Amino acid sequence: MKGKLAAIFATVIVALVIVGFAYGAWSETLTIEGNVTTGELDVEFKNISCSCSEEMTCTATGVDTDGDGDYDKIVVTVSNGYPDGYCDVTFDVHNCGTIPAKIKGIGITGDTVQVASTLTGLSVGDIIDVGGSKSCTLRLTVTDQADEVSTYSVTVMIDAVQFNAP
Amino acid sequence: MKIKKISYIAISLIIAMASLGFVFGGWTEKLNIAGTVNTADFCVKFVEGYCINYDPPGTNDLKYYGYPERWPYDVGTTYCDVKEDKVTITLENVYPCYQTFVRFRIINCGTVSAKLKDVTVTFEDPDGLKKFVEFGVDVEIRDPDGNWVAEAVYPGRYAGAFPKTDAPIDELKTALITTINDALNQIGGKLPPNYELWFGREGDEEGCFGFHILQEVDGEIAPENAHFSFTIEMTWVPFNN
Numbered sequence: 001m002k003g004k005l006a007a008i009f010a011t012v013i014v015a016l017v018i019v020g021f022a023y024g025a026w027s028e029t030l031t032i033e034g035n036v037t038t039g040e041l042d043v044e045f046k047n048i049s050c051s052c053s054e055e056m057t058c059t060a061t062g063v064d065t066d067g068d069g070d071y072d073k074i075v076v077t078v079s080n081g082y083p084d085g086y087c088d089v090t091f092d093v094h095n096c097g098t099i100p101a102k103i104k105g106i107g108i109t110g111d112t113v114q115v116a117s118t119l120t121g122l123s124v125g126d127i128i129d130v131g132g133s134k135s136c137t138l139r140l141t142v143t144d145q146a147d148e149v150s151t152y153s154v155t156v157m158i159d160a161v162q163f164n165a166p
Numbered sequence: 167m168k169i170k171k172i173s174y175i176a177i178s179l180i181i182a183m184a185s186l187g188f189v190f191g192g193w194t195e196k197l198n199i200a201g202t203v204n205t206a207d208f209c210v211k212f213v214e215g216y217c218i219n220y221d222p223p224g225t226n227d228l229k230y231y232g233y234p235e236r237w238p239y240d241v242g243t244t245y246c247d248v249k250e251d252k253v254t255i256t257l258e259n260v261y262p263c264y265q266t267f268v269r270f271r272i273i274n275c276g277t278v279s280a281k282l283k284d285v286t287v288t289f290e291d292p293d294g295l296k297k298f299v300e301f302g303v304d305v306e307i308r309d310p311d312g313n314w315v316a317e318a319v320y321p322g323r324y325a326g327a328f329p330k331t332d333a334p335i336d337e338l339k340t341a342l343i344t345t346i347n348d349a350l351n352q353i354g355g356k357l358p359p360n361y362e363l364w365f366g367r368e369g370d371e372e373g374c375f376g377f378h379i380l381q382e383v384d385g386e387i388a389p390e391n392a393h394f395s396f397t398i399e400m401t402w403v404p405f406n407n
Contacts, residue, residue, distance in 0.1 A: 026208050026403060026404055026407070027208075027283065027401055027402060027403045027407075028208065028209065028210045028211070028251075028280075028401070028402045028403075029251070029399055029400065029401050029402075030210065030211065030212060030251055030252070030253075030272065030399070030400045030402065031251060031252040031253070031397060031398065031399050031400075032252070032253045032254075032255065032397070032398040032400075033252065033253070033254045033255070033395065033396070033397050033398075034254075034255045034256075034257075034377075034395060034396045034397075034398075035254070035255070035256040035257065035393070035394075035395045036256075036257045036260060036295060036299055036377070036379075036393070036394045036395070037256075037257065037258050037259065037260065037391075037392070037393050037394075038259070038260055038261060038295060038379065038388060038389060038390055038391060038392045038393075039241065039242065039259035039260060039261050039390065039391070040390045040391050041261070041390060042390075097390075098241070098259050099241050099259070099261050100239050100241060129239070130241070162261045162262060162263075163237065163239060163241070164227075164229075164230070164237060164261070164262075164263050165262070165263075165381070
């Protein structure tokens with residue numbers, strides 16, 4: 001009796017194996033593979049320099065605040081300012097990313113009453129191509145509202161977004 | 167004596183049976199059935215080398231839901247490589263609001279109807295990009311003469327045969343099973359020989375797979391320099407499986 005059961009069991013296994021093979025041979029597997037890689041939006045300051053009207057001096061230094069290897073901040077220090085005296089900071093805004101950059105906003109904050117700040121060469125809506133640059137000048141003019149022997153600071157922020165951002 | 171008698175009887179019986187046997191043999195006919203079975207060819211494959219790519223290298227990018235309008239920039243690029251058993255879609259250097267479409271074909275190249283048995287989808291998302299990737303799919307079926315016979319779209323229609331591209335990529339498996347089976351059910355639940363699944367004849371302005379990159383999800387911005395990949399495996403079997 002045991003022998004019969006074993007024989008039946010073996011037969012069933014053999015049958016299943018055969019059916020399995022047949023099933024394998026009658027199916028097809030199609031594969032779709034998708035890969036998505038995003039680009040990089042990255043603008044930097046380059047070619048930074050500074051010059052002033054008579055008897056005023058300045059320094060302009062690039063700073064890499066996020067450690068990505070390029071300058072995203074310029075620290076300008078003006079000395080011996082006087083009313084109507086000015087310094088011009090020139091620099092390039094360079095697109096070092098892989099996506100065209102659009103200038104979304106330019107903001108100037110700080111002691112703007114005592115230091116008038118004017119940025120030329122760059123406007124909201126400008127698009128900088130990959131590898132391209134915009135040459136800019138930031139003029140810092142001491143107004144007649146400024147006190148003697150005082151320190152004033154202004155901050156100019158340039159916001160860039162990818163070219164297609166609203 | 168007794169033994170002798172028995173021997174005679176046995177010999178007689180043998181002779182009689184042999185005679186009967188001869189006679190019986192003479193009254194039989196042999197019937198033969200020669201059976202030949204030719205099995206079908208089960209074949210479902212991509213049409214190799216056929217891919218309509220709406221943002222190939224050297225082409226300015228499509229505007230989001232703006233087809234056929236394009237940006238004056240060639241930034242992102244879509245690559246589409248179609249082998250008989252594998253399609254590889256690659257989106258490179260893409261960015262928020264990037265949208266692209268690719269179109270390819272599956273043909274029943276065998277002699278027996280096929281049905282979709284299973285779809286498996288796997289993801290690799292080392293950089294957290296997956297949740298920013300959306301898709302849409304438009305499934306069409308053409309008969310051997312190229313006539314449109316069925317269609318299903320997920321998650322909805324954008325324009326013509328372009329699908330909307332705002333389904334989360336997590337819904338890829340559901341979308342494929344739903345659309346393919348919906349389309350097949352319109353013609354009896356199976357893909358007959360020489361019928362094509364997806365996407366019509368060359369030159370038709372139709373979409374199949376569409377992809378879109380979201381700018382922001384839950385206050386988080388899509389990561390830059392990020393990679394994400396997915397693999398879809400579709401198992402096709404004979405219609406009666």
